[in-house]
Amino acid sequence: MIPYLSASEIMIRGLKDENNEYLQQTFLVKQVSQRGRSVFSKKTFKKGDYVIEYKGTCKEYDEHEFRALHATYEKNGELSYCLEFSVEGKKYLIDATREFEFGIARLINYAKNPNLKLFRPLVVENGKNPRIAIYAATNISVGEELFWDYFSSLNPAKCLLSSNNAELDEIKWIYSRRLKTGKITYKLPKRRISERSGVCVICYKYLKKLSNHLITTHGVSEKGQRQKMILEGRSLKIGDALDAIKPDVKRRRKLTCHICSRDYFQLSTHLARVHKLSPELRRYHVESSKKM
Template structure:
């Protein structure tokens, strides 16, 4: 007799119907992980495409007023909101998994790029009026492996982890940029720090490693707000500035006696013109100053345009 094959949707429906407290306890466990808090681990192995668990919470039809009031309530209580927004049959819904619910450990699965768990499209179970979200194995998962899913996928609660401008993640959530390795481990990059406020001075067009100190000492810019703005503007032009702040290549150096470029000007001056060490240094320095001045002029013309 030929073996029966199930579609992905049928597998997800079967999993949603079978999931209960016993299923969760026998297949998963939760433990604390450094930097990421609580996380979910698999007790047994899962094959790619297998049903894992449901993103469980309170499913509601989306209304902007109610949704925003819910977010404000969680914010006032200093709680992180885990609301999963999605669209089903041209209607917007959200699953609120912020509070602890029965068997609702899917909310504790942490984020990683290259995840081992993915969200299936919304599924309508016959016994329910509201759609439900199933999670399935994106890769083969071994016993004891930590579960991850990508918060930046089409279905995601990541907006609730962002700041008010929805542009950057709050300092407590730096681990959100973590990446899962092929071996199953997780890489959490440390927060990048800029040691010096480097950039191009927009007044004298000189590149400074400590631009803030330069603005105070040389140009007497006392306002902190003004300095920050100038540093921000200076960093935008830092890549262009580096082109004329670096010393010119040897092949661009000019011999004042032969009126030609030489790749190794120092060697040429000593062999052909018997120039002393001081004379060679003076000629090379003059060449570099001339080249840097030319680059500065070109840069200023570009910025004016």
């Protein structure tokens, strides 16, 4: 009869038994387009099985030391593979940046729907620093690419992807998701178009509630059409708005006041406020100024 082992006992046994031979027989590292180096499984794992240790130099976390270490790696053109976690109020750091022989776990890429998870920190030997075991979150088949979620496991990990993937598009990396088929998809959130203010492309007025104006004044009920009109209005320069959308519409020009010999866009308003003219006289001055 097989003795029952708790999850902690399974992880501790895996940490003790892991060696270089196990790593070579179980994992394959190869280049993947858009993600750089990635890790693939050579054997099957059942959900809950021990997979690999996040191996590196483990020590108590010090902010100044970490910043200096990160600056050194950046100066040398190296990627920093550091994992932070806390145990019993103490903060630790595992630096796997230069763990070239046994540091396969550092090359496992990120995905929101991972097939691996990090187990809580375990002290395998008394007086030694805690260690991090990675276990199978789902059933894993032969040849399947391995992923884990950098942000939901333990404390947020300051791990980086390969330079190729990071330089590709950081936004796509953040919103990447692993499908059940093993492929990676990048589903970016839809950018909501602000409908509060903008220039109306029909009456050429700047309005604080442009979407409401298009509905109530111009009867544009379709949301897609309103959004298109809002974007079209925002792409125009203020001075060229009329010419860009309706070249046949004449731009309003300044009219000359015959009394003070100055030009005004709103000549009728000027005549009423400054010269106190009656509507009939204002109309006469405007028409005569247009003929000039």
